[in-house]
Amino acid sequence: MKRAKRAATKTAxxxxxxxxxxxxxxxxxxxxxxxxxxWRRVQVFSTMTLREFHGVIQVAMGWEGIHLYQFV
Structure with a gap:
């Protein structure tokens, strides 16, 4: 896992x-x-919602939003 942005110092x-x-x-x-x-390998930001992630999958697979999907 890569860090895209480093956090400031944390408290306990x-x-x-x-x-x-x-x-x-x-x-x-x-x-x-x-x-x-x-198969496809994709990299996304950890702040992405499942709805946005679904859009990434659609593009990566070359789909047009007509396939059924399920997140497990």
């Missing part, structure tokens, strides 16, 4: 991921039961 009571810390998350996305395997 602060949560591990404050608003000042933004991480880059990397995901490997693949289609089940497809041969040969179809």
């Amino acid at each position: 009571g602060e949560a591990a991921a404050s608003e000042d810390e933004i991480f880059i998350l990397q995901f490997r996305i693949w289609l089940k039961d497809v041969s040969p395997m179809v």
Whole structure:
């Protein structure tokens, strides 16, 4: 995991991921039961919502928003 922005000094009571810390998350996305395997690797900011992440997947897979999806 890479840090996109370094946080200021933390006090003992602060949560591990404050608003000042933004991480880059990397995901490997693949289609089940497809041969040969179809997959993509994407990197997104940790502040991204699931709705925004869905949009990233649509673009990465070359889809047009008509496929069913589920986050697990």
